[in-house]
Amino acid sequence: MIVTEGLTKRFGKRVVLDGLSARIATGRITALLGPNGAGKTTFLKVLLGLARPEAGRIAIAGELLDGSPEYRANIGYMPQIVHFPGHLRGRDLLSMVQTLRGTTVKPDLSLAEAFGLTEELARPLGVLSGGTRQKINAVLAFAFTPALLILDEPTAGLDPLACRVLKDRILAERARGTTVVISSHVLAELEELADDVLFLADGKAAWSGAVSELTQKTGEHNLERAVARLLGGGMPYLAVA
Amino acid sequence: MTTTLRLLLLVVRESLRGRWLIGLALLLAALGELLLRFSGGGPTTLVSLLDVVLILTPLIGLVVGTMQVHHAREVTELLLAQPIARGRLFVALYLGTAIPLAVSVVVGLLAPFAWHGLLFGADGMQLLGLAGAAALLALITTAMAFVIALRADDRVRALGIALGIWLVTAVLWDGIILLTAMLLADRPIEVPLLIMLALNPLDIARVLLLLGSDAAALLGYTGAIVQRALGGAAGQVALVGLLTLWILVPWTLASRTFRRKDF
Amino acid sequence: MLLTTLLLALQAPLVVTPGGVYPTIAAAVAAAPDGGTVRVTRGVWREPTIRLERPIRLLGEPGAVLDGEGARELVVILAPDVTVEGLTFRNTGNSYHEDRAALHADEVVGCVIVRNRFEDTFFAIYLSRTTSCIVRENVVIGHPTTESATGNAVHSWGSRELRIEGNRLEGHRDGVYLEFTRHATVIDNHSTKNLRYGLHFMYSDSSSYTGNEFRGNGSGVAVMYSHDVQMVNNRFLDNRGATAYGLLLKEIADVHLTGNEFGNNTTGLLADGAERVQVRDNRFTRNGWAIRLLASTSDGVFANNTFSGNSFDVAVNSRTVGAEFAGNFWDSYRGWDLDHDGTGDVPHHPVRLFGTLVERAPAALTLQRSLFVRALDAAERVLPVLTPRQVVDNAPRMTRDAGRMP
Structure with a gap:
């Protein structure tokens, strides 16, 4: 269980998280939804300690985060599209992370195999396509059997086949008991994955709860429509999705 | 500690893999070789080398340092998402960037002289002094570059600030000092002058190198206070101390920024 | 008469030994005939000041030491043709009432002071109103702390035809001090680590010094209030400090400086009130200022000198300068010699x-070799109008090494 209370984060004058309180259940897949600028990425970065909130508390598995870094050993993180220096190879990133985690357990490369890019791990990122680099990022997040997966827009830039592979893997992780948080503004992507929904708007949790509850409440079986209905259809950005 | 060390090795390896440090060393070596060929060694070469150290090294430290920080930004984020304390990561990032840079500057500077067997010649001590000052300046300016790059997320802006700081420290500040000295020529200005010099690490390094060179003959003329403050071994030790302090100032600033920064 | 003197001189020397015929130097000196030799054997001799009132030769064997016990002069020469040789003079103590010297010669002719050693003496050799004396190959070493705690190594007042040659003079106020001394010749001495000057001329005309080395003194040489002085092939080295210079010329006239070397001085040559100075074939290397000319200088000629590695080659403190420069080599010269006549095509x-x-703000010296000052220099090259015009060499020599100009 991840519990946050009153998380507040400003960038200059702009309030990105505005007293955000939320719960993310263990062993389930939580879809982090919301329009661009709602604070999804910031929320995830705050969970990871990459961004420092001005106020609020976070507890993961009952442990209050106090600035010590150890808890991150249990987290696999896939950031939004990143551009590592071109001379680095996927292998380098893997060994880097392994070194820092101080583990001698070999990284789990089954996802790389599933993507069919075992060879690409040995090539510099600079010569690889954007999609392939994104797959390598995914491999990195899953490689060290994390208890918590934080995936920020993981499907962006992936072809449908790779999306399928990734989704299967996410489901497999849940079966293993891993907690997964996925952010996306493309709701369809999460249709078949999400157990719970945490909907952010203007830096607050606008709605949170189980998908089943959502569909029950709204009578909609489509996640997208359910959310739209929930919010009274007054949110134009959902029309885009 | 072992984590920091592992990290440091990692960053150093990354710095070296970038290959531009090797290019930088080769460039400086080529420059030194040219100097040697055209001025035939001796005092003229040393004076030119002094220019390289005082002008080029800070420029390299500031520009390359700023670029390295930005270049490593995404890797830094990846590292930050690992179970690593930020303080350690900063130490590793800074040392891993600054030390290889300083080493490549020193190696580049000394290589042609070593090649021609001049390193242990008459000017050997002065050469080593130059190399030492270059290393310190590289460490200082890289720390400054960290402050700049961590505070200015935009690459172009950061580079602009870095160049601006170089322009001020390498050129304009001395112009201001000269102007002050001219305007207050009739008053005792040694103390404010010393303070103004101390505020610019490039000036400290320059005065330090002056003390070790032929030009030191002149410093005797600058009046009792300058002579007493800077002359002699104690003065030189104090100047080296000041330079070291000049590593710590931007280091502390950069470290604070890094520990509080949102990535 | 001549014959008797000769015979006496050939007599066996009187030997001073403890428990011997002459147990004290004074006894031997008293017994010695004119032209006789007193030989002092090895040992430390502590006696009242020895007065040499007849022409004798006082000779020290190796290890013969005269000790003043910090309280007195050691030997006073009061007769003509005295030779003092091979002795070690030690420990006269300081005096603030008298010019106490280890060896004192007063109004004598033809004294010879040779191969002696002076250790921790106030004045070492003090010559007043002597004529045709020779001071040769002595070693004078002091360890003074302040200028007032020491006298001069060789001090001459009102002497004529004095020759000072091949001495090593160290750690006194002045290495050599000449006052009202005419026709002095100072040759091949090494004067080092003296607190004030390596060599100091006051009101001493018609003198010359040649082949000496002045290194690391408070200042190298000061020539003051004197006329007709020749300075040839000397080396002025390592004189550093706010008021330190290799050579100071003050209120002098008709001085020739030829073939000297000025190196590593804060100021190489400082001319203040110098008339008709001829400076030729000298080398100025790695000085702060090679030459500083103060306004009172007139009719100077600086020809065929070599300037290299100086921070400033010439500095002046006035708009007009009473000196002509021609045919010098300047390492800072940037002109060309397109007609190959050995001199640059544009003036320097x-x-x-x-x-x-x-000159206006000495503190600005700390900005030496800064990029800003380089930019000033570069600006001068682009806009020559910025360069001060007081001093000009219309025929700058292109090569470092050149033969003497006729």
């Missing part, structure tokens, strides 16, 4: 803009 102005700024 050795006074830098930064140099004149420094």
Whole structure:
């Protein structure tokens, strides 16, 4: 269980998280939804300690985060599209992370195999396509059997086949008991994955709860429509999705 | 500690893999070789080398340092998402960037002289002094570059600030000092002058190198206070101390920024 | 008469030994005939001041030491043709009432002071109103702390035809001090680590010094209030400090400086009130200022000298300069010699803009070799109008090594 209370984060004058309180259940897949600028990425970065909130508390598995870094050993993180220096190879990133985690357990490369890019791990990122680099990022997040997966827009830039592979893997992780948080503004992507929904708007949790509850409440079986209905259809950005 | 060390090795390896440090060393070596060929060694070469150290090294430290920080930004984020304390990561990032840079500057500077067997010649001590000052300046300016790059997320802006700081420290500040000295020529200005010099690490390094060179003959003329403050071994030790302090100032600033920064 | 003197001189020397015929130097000196030799054997001799009142030769064997016990002069020469040789003079103590010297010669002719050693003496050799004396190959070493705690190594007042040659003079106020001394010749001495000057001329005309080395003194040489002085092939080295210079010329006239070397001095040559100075074939290397000319200098000629590695080649403190420069080599010269006549095609102005700024605010010296000052220099090259014009060499020599000009 991840519990946050009153998380507040400003960038200059702009309030990105505005007293955000939320719960993310263990062993389930939580879809982090919301329009661009709602604070999804910031929320995830705050969970990871990459961004420092001005106020609020976070507890993961009952442990209050106090600035010590150890808890991150249990987290696999896939950031939004990143551009590592071109001379680095996927292998380098893997060994880097392994070194820092101080583990001698070999990284789990089954996802790389599933993507069919075992060879690409040995090539510099600079010569690889954007999609392939994104797959390598995914491999990195899953490689060290994390208890918590934080995936920020993981499907962006992936072809449908790779999306399928990734989704299967996410489901497999849940079966293993891993907690997964996925952010996306493309709701369809999460249709078949999400157990719970945490909907952010203007830096607050606008709605949170189980998908089943959502569909029950709204009578909609489509996640997208359910959310739209929930919010009274007054949110134009959902029309885009 | 072992984590920091592992990290440091990692960053150093990354710095070296970038290959531009090797290019930088080769460039400086080529420059030194040219100097040697055209001025035939001796005092003229040393004076030119002094220019390289005082002008080029800070420029390299500031520009390359700023670029390295930005270049490593995404890797830094990846590292930050690992179970690593930020303080350690900063130490590793800074040392891993600054030390290889300083080493490549020193190696580049000394290589042609070593090649021609001049390193242990008459000017050997002065050469080593130059190399030492270059290393310190590289460490200082890289720390400054960290402050700049961590505070200015935009690459172009950061580079602009870095160049601006170089322009001020390498050129304009001395112009201001000269102007002050001219305007207050009739008053005792040694103390404010010393303070103004101390505020610019490039000036400290320059005065330090002056003390070790032929030009030191002149410093005797600058009046009792300058002579007493800077002359002699104690003065030189104090100047080296000041330079070291000049590593710590931007280091502390950069470290604070890094520990509080949102990535 | 001549024969008797000769015979006496050939007599066996009187030997001073403890428990011997002459147990004290004074006893031997008293017994010695004119022209006789007193030989002092090895040992430390503590006696009242020895007065040499007849022409004798006082000779020290190796290890013969005269000790003043910090309280007195050791030997006073009061007769003509006295020779003092091979002795070690030690420990006269300081005196603030008298010019106490280890060896004192007063109004004598033809004294010879040779191969002696002086250790921790106040004045070492003091010559007043002597004529035709020779001071040769002595070693004088002191360990003074302040200028007032020491006298001069060789001091001459009102002497004529004095010759000072091949001595090593160290750690006194002045290495050599000449006052009202005419026709002095100072040759091949090494004068080092003296607190004031290596060599000091006051009111001493018609003298010359040649082949000496002045290194690391408070200042190298000061020639003051004197006429007709020749300075040839000397070396002025390592004189550093706010008021330190290799050579100071003050209120002098008709001085020739030829073939000297000025190196590593804060100021190489400082001329203040110098008339008709001829400076030729000298080398100025790695000085702060090679030459500083103060306004009172007139009719100077600086020809065929070599300037290299100096921070400033020439500095002046006035708009007009009473000196002519021609045919010098300047390492800062940037002109060409397209007609291959050995001299540059455009005149050289050795006074830098930064140099004149420094004259006004010496503290600006700390900005040496900064990029800003380089930019000033570069600006001077692009805009020659910035360069001070007081000093000009119309025929700058292109090569470092050149033969003497006729």
